[in-house]
Amino acid sequence: MSETNLRRRAFLDKWQTVLIIGFVVLTVVGGWTTYTTHVSPPVQTQEAVVDSWTSSGDFSHTAIVTNSSTLYDNGTVLENRSVYFPHIIDDIGQTFTYRYRDAAEGDVDVEMNAFIRLNQTGRVEQGRIEYWSQTESLGEKRVTSLNPGESAQLRFPFDVNETARHAARVQDDLGTAPGRVEATIIVRTHVSGTVDGKRVDETIDYKLFGEYPGDKTFRITGETPPKQFDFVGTIETEPQRGLLRRVGSVALLAFGGLGLLSVAVGRLTRFPPLTASERDRLDSIEKRAANDEWISRGRIPETIRENPVIEVETLDGLVDVAVDSNSRVIEDDVCGGFHVVDGDIIYSHVPEQPHAGAGEDVDDADDDDTEEADSGP
Numbered sequence: 001m002s003e004t005n006l007r008r009r010a011f012l013d014k015w016q017t018v019l020i021i022g023f024v025v026l027t028v029v030g031g032w033t034t035y036t037t038h039v040s041p042p043v044q045t046q047e048a049v050v051d052s053w054t055s056s057g058d059f060s061h062t063a064i065v066t067n068s069s070t071l072y073d074n075g076t077v078l079e080n081r082s083v084y085f086p087h088i089i090d091d092i093g094q095t096f097t098y099r100y101r102d103a104a105e106g107d108v109d110v111e112m113n114a115f116i117r118l119n120q121t122g123r124v125e126q127g128r129i130e131y132w133s134q135t136e137s138l139g140e141k142r143v144t145s146l147n148p149g150e151s152a153q154l155r156f157p158f159d160v161n162e163t164a165r166h167a168a169r170v171q172d173d174l175g176t177a178p179g180r181v182e183a184t185i186i187v188r189t190h191v192s193g194t195v196d197g198k199r200v201d202e203t204i205d206y207k208l209f210g211e212y213p214g215d216k217t218f219r220i221t222g223e224t225p226p227k228q229f230d231f232v233g234t235i236e237t238e239p240q241r242g243l244l245r246r247v248g249s250v251a252l253l254a255f256g257g258l259g260l261l262s263v264a265v266g267r268l269t270r271f272p273p274l275t276a277s278e279r280d281r282l283d284s285i286e287k288r289a290a291n292d293e294w295i296s297r298g299r300i301p302e303t304i305r306e307n308p309v310i311e312v313e314t315l316d317g318l319v320d321v322a323v324d325s326n327s328r329v330i331e332d333d334v335c336g337g338f339h340v341v342d343g344d345i346i347y348s349h350v351p352e353q354p355h356a357g358a359g360e361d362v363d364d365a366d367d368d369d370t371e372e373a374d375s376g377p
Contacts, residue, residue, distance in 0.1 A: 003282075003285055005270070005271070006274065006278060006281065006282045006285070007282070008271055009271045009272065009273065009274050009278075010274055010279075010282055012263070012266065012267065012271050012273075013273055013274055016263065016267070019259070019263055020260065020263060022259075023256045023257075023259035023260045023263065024256070024260065025256070026252055026253075026255055026256030026259065027253060027256030027257050027259075027260060028256075029252060029256075030249055030250070030251075030252030030253030030254070030255070030256050030257075031253050033245070033248075033249035033252065033253075034249040034250055034252075034253050037241050037245055037246055037249045038246070038249070038250075041238045041239060041241070042238075042239065043236045043237070043238060044236070044237050044238070044239055045234050045235070045236055045237075046234070046235060046237060047232050047233070047234055047235075048232070048233065048234075048235045049230040049231065049232055050231050050232070050233035050235065051196055051198070051230075051231040051233075052102060052228055052229060052230045052231060053100055053101070053102050053103040053106070053148075053195045053196065053200075053228070053229055053231075054100065054101050054102045054226050054227070054228050054229075055098075055099075055100045055189075055191065055202065055204055055226065055227050055228075055229060056098070056099050056100070056101070056225075056226035056227070057096060057097070057098050057099075057187060057189060057204070057206030057224065058096070058097045058099075058223075059094060059095070059096055059097075059185070059206075059208040059223050060079070060080055060094075060095045060097070061079070061080060061081075061092050061093065061094050061095070061158075061208075061220070062077060062078065062079050062080075062092070062093045062095075063077075063078045063081070063084055063089040063091070063092045063093070063160075064076070064077055064078075064089065064090075065077075065078065065088050065089060066088070066089060066090050067087060067088045067089075068088070069085075069088050072088060081220070082219060082220050082221075083217050083218070083219050083220075084160060084217065084218045084219075084220075085216070085217055085218075086160045086161045086164055086216065086217070086218055087216060089160065089161075090159065090160075090161060091157045091158055091159040091160060091161075091162075092157070092158045092160050092218075093155065093156075093157055093158075094114070094138075094155065094156050094157070094158050094185060094208070095153060095154075095155050096112065096114065096153065096154045096155075096156075096187045096206065097151050097152070097153050098110055098112060098143075098146075098151065098152045098153075098154075098187075098189055098206075099149065099150070099151050099152075100146075100148060100191070100195070101148055101149060102148075102228075103148040103195045103196050104148070104196055105147075105148065105195075105196060105197070106146075106147060106148045106193065106194060106195040106196065107145055107146070107147065107193050107194055108145075108146050108191050108192060108193030108194070108195065108200065109142065109143070109144045109145070109146070109191075109192050109193055110142070110143045110144075110146050110152045110189060110190070110191055111140070111141075111142045111189070111190040112140060112141050112142075112143075112152065112154040112187050112188070112189050113137070113139075113140040113187065113188045113189075114137070114138040114139045114140065114154055114156050114185065114186070114187045114188075115135055115136060115137045115138055115185075115186055115188075116135070116136050116138055116158065116163070116183060116184070116185050116186070117133060117134075117135050117182075117183075117184045117186060118133065118134045118135075118136070118163060118166070118167055118170075118181070118182070118183050119131075119132060119133035119134070119181070119182050119184075120132055120133075120167070120170075120171065120179050120180065120181050120182070121179050121180060121182060122178045122179030122180070123179075129179075131174070131178075131179060132170060132174060134170070138156040138157075138158065138185070139154060139155075139156035140154070141153075141154045146193075148195075154187065158183075158185065160218050163183055164181075164212055164218070167181045167183075167212065180211055180212065180213055180214065181211065181212040182209070182210070182211045182212075183210045183211065183212065183218070184207055184208070184209050184210065185207065185208040185210065186205050186206070186207050186208075187205070187206045187207075188203065188204075188205050189203070189204050189205075189206060190202075190203045191203075191204070196231070198231050200229070202229060204224075204227060205224070206223070206224045207223060207224045208220065208222075208223045209221045209222045209223065280352065284315070284351045287314075287315045287316065288315065291315060291316065291319045291329070294319045294322055294323070294328060294329050295319075295328070295329045295330075295331050295338065296328050296329070296330060296331070297330075297331045297333055298330045298331070298332070298333070299330075299332055299333065299334050300330060300332050300335070300339055300341070300346070304341060304346065305335070305346070307341075307344050307345060307346050308344065308345050308346070309345075309346045309347075309348050310345060310346070310347050310348070311348055311349070311350075312347050312348065312349045313349070314349065315329075315338060315349050315351070317349070318338055318339075318340055318347055318348075318349040321340050321342070321347045322340045325340065325342040327340050327341065327342055328340070336350060337349060337350035337351070338350075
């Protein structure tokens with residue numbers, strides 16, 4: 001048996017348990033990650049928008065000229081203007097239209113309450129300031145069983161002149177003059193019912209922004225845009241695995257499995273456990289290598305072989321003798337063994353030859369060692 005084979009078998013004898021445990025762990029981890037990555041990945045739940053619907057409220061406004069002017073005759077209808085002239089009209093008729101869309105089905109009740117918020121604001125170093133405000137109801141209406149795309153309307157008048165006069169009286173009473181007077185029409189809309197089979201209960205304020213800038217006009221500056229409402233639900237998703245996880249899991253499983261197979265096959269074929277005699281032989285080889293700097297190969301002459309011989313039990317002990325006697329250890333290629341010649345005395349150590357055990361062939365030695373032993377002069 002070659003020295004290399006003995007060393008490999010000795011390595012397996014020492015580390016076999018550790019290797020098996022390590023490969024088993026790699027196989028289990030690789031198998032689990034492969035299963036959870038490619039076969040049955042875990043399902044994750046998370047909250048997400050599963051549906052939505054849109055609510056909108058639109059204002060349209062109309063005024064009839066009651067005080068003719070160079071531009072407009074009496075009875076002229078002014079519609080959806082951004083600027084109105086209170087001097088030639090009495091009031092502005094308002095129509096608020098509510099709708100909801102982006103729903104396949106629905107059945108909702110709509111309550112609309114309109115009111116005007118009159119206030120006076122100004123700007124200071126710290127920003128915008130409100131001097132006073134007042135609210136007055138304009139009208140209300142309830143519509144039931146409204147379907148998607150259908151509309152609910154609320155009509156009400158807005159007396160633009162009386163509102164301006166009321167604001168002027170408030171200013172006189174309070175003694176305030178700076179800033180501008182704002183008149184915001186608000187329709188508070190309460191929507192309740194079902195949309196796409198889901199319960200809804202929402203309150204939205206739709207606003208039409210207007211102001212008296214102080215130049216004898218009433219200006220409409222904007223209104224509330226549509227609003228989207230989301231239905232949030234729980235959805236199931238599979239985790240996204242990176243390339244390292246997808247490839248690494250399979251590689252880990254393969255490495256662990258092949259490692260276990262290699263250990264098992266190796267122990268049954270080329271690398272069985274060392275026998276006692278093989279361990280002794282390997283021990284001798286290792287001791288020979290450890291003391292190589294003190295050993296030379298050669299032959300003990302016949303005339304010296306007849307000198308008194310002292311047997312030394314170990315090679316280490318023989319090396320100590322060589323050191324003490326300032327000699328070298330001779331490895332005799334003919335008669336075998338290790339020898340130190342000190343004057344008329346020969347110190348010798350002859351390693352015990354291993355005895356063949358069951359299934360073991362002691363003659364199966366390293367080819368290189370056999371050739372070296374037979375090549376002496």
